[in-house]
């Protein structure tokens with residue numbers, strides 16, 4: 001009679017216990033090991049009983065690889081895993097943090113910063129469901145999303161991965177988890193992981209906890225806060241995530257009051273696992289154990305001891321899998337780490353794998369291939385772009401509002417700026433490449449300029465595009481133009497590369513604003529991951545729109561600029577005057593923003 005753990009009719013816990021008791025220490029440690037796909041050969045997977053693989057480093061099956069190529073890559077890994085003695089399937093994970101951004105022609109949604117301004121949890125849930133389908137189209141069942149950071153300082157390079165500075169708004173947007181994983185039934189046991197089926201994925205709430213509260217927004221640095229402040233500001237999104245059955249939680253690189261989160265047993269085990277009853281698995285970040293020491297990897301046995309005893313269940317190693325196995329084996333054999341800790345980790349990992357249905361469905365459902373880049377997902381992303389835009393100024397004092405712009409004009413429309421016709425810049429980081437790209441060849445989508453041309457095309461209005469018109473051009477031609485759209489902003493970045501203490505609009509943006517707005521009525525569209533310094537230009541600008549990082553659907557910006565839809569977005573981040581004021585968040589005693597939390601002008605659709 002077949003082993004109980006292979007029988008899907010058996011209760012989940014019976015399957016877990018039956019499998020656990022059959023496992024050797026090497027097989028248990030293998031399940032706790034996540035390696036990068038670059039070293040995930042069939043030999044390594046079978047010899048080390050690897051439990052999980054991620055796409056981290058930068059490799060893709062091939063440039064512009066279609067879903068089938070991703071499916072094949074994941075299948076190669078999976079067939080090695082299921083061929084091991086106990087046939088435990090592996091779990092492939094990827095950063096699908098604003099859509100399946102690493103995959104060519106996937107729908108790229110606005111980054112979380114933009115979704116926060118929509119203040120629309122139902123929309124977030126629909127986006128989660130669409131992303132899950134696009135991820136499953138590539139045969140992948142596990143994503144490192146959503147980021148639940150409560151970004152308290154926009155100087156942080158990852159602030160665009162945060163829905164808001166306000167904990168309650170971030171909590172509302174955790175509804176995206178119910179999109180990714182499916183809606184948890186009311187009867188479910190608190191804290192148990194939930195995944196509805198093969199069209200859903202295991203989500204990962206990250207980075208636990210306080211990643212968005214570091215000093216001056218320095219990435220991976222120290223969050224100074226009382227326990228009360230930590231619970232009040234950074235913890236609430238995790239309550240909501242656990243209640244929705246989030247399957248995994250990733251630990252933050254940052255420290256709380258000088259203690260590395262990756263070594264924080266009180267917060268990971270006592271609080272998250274015991275008090276909040278979280279029963280999925282806790283995963284480290286990339287080299288997260290190594291970075292417990294400084295310099296990183298200075299004492300790996302110590303790192304492994306502290307990380308595993310803190311309560312980390314799966315380690316994103318991602319390359320030193322031999323060293324990890326050897327060090328952990330020794331720590332268990334010499335009694336430093338009790339087998340009960342190892343068994344807790346493996347139980348949690350197996351619970352998620354059984355809940356994911358991986359034992360019954362280890363391979364992709366190839367009928368989902370058509371979900372990647374599906375038109376209705378693009379339409380959903382376009383709706384999200386429309387709702388994410390925030391109108392900060394609409395006409396100078398005494399002037400008529402400039403927005404919505406007329407599609408039919410006597411003269412021409414001038415479109416200028418480095419971000420008007422650049423798909424890579426409007427997508428931002430974590431798109432095709434970790435740090436993102438510039439240009440229009442990275443994937444499929446519409447730029448903001450494309451959107452403007454399509455909007456006014458039927459009216460026959462002439463659109464002139466000049467990326468960086470000089471003062472002479474404007475002086476000679478200003479009579480030709482009824483108005484100008486200037487699209488400038490930040491260049492793609494991710495993580496520490498995005499840490500920025502001055503938050504000025506990168507050159508040549510300010511110059512283009514001054515040249516164009518000095519001679520023509522202008523609307524400035526800012527493409528950025530966060531509020532930037534705009535006070536020096538605000539008087540010269542007729543209208544100001546914050547578009548954040550809209551993703552592949554640049555059309556959504558034109559939809560609202562031209563009045564097909566009204567502006568509805570409200571700031572979910574305080575817009576500071578100067579960086580000297582930072583950190584400055586809604587509710588602070590000293591609060592003197594240029595535009596306050598909740599601000600956003602509205603227009604009616606034409």
Ligand SMILES: OC[C@@H]1[C@@H](O)[C@H](O)[C@@H](O)c2nc(CNc3ccccc3)cn21
Nearest residue numbers: 055056057058095144206285286434495
């Ligand atoms: O990409 C895996 C994780 C990601 O989920 C975490 O949010 C983030 O903190 C994180 N940082 C790295 C390290 N940087 C890196 C990113 C992509 C490729 C190679 C290294 C990996 N990861």
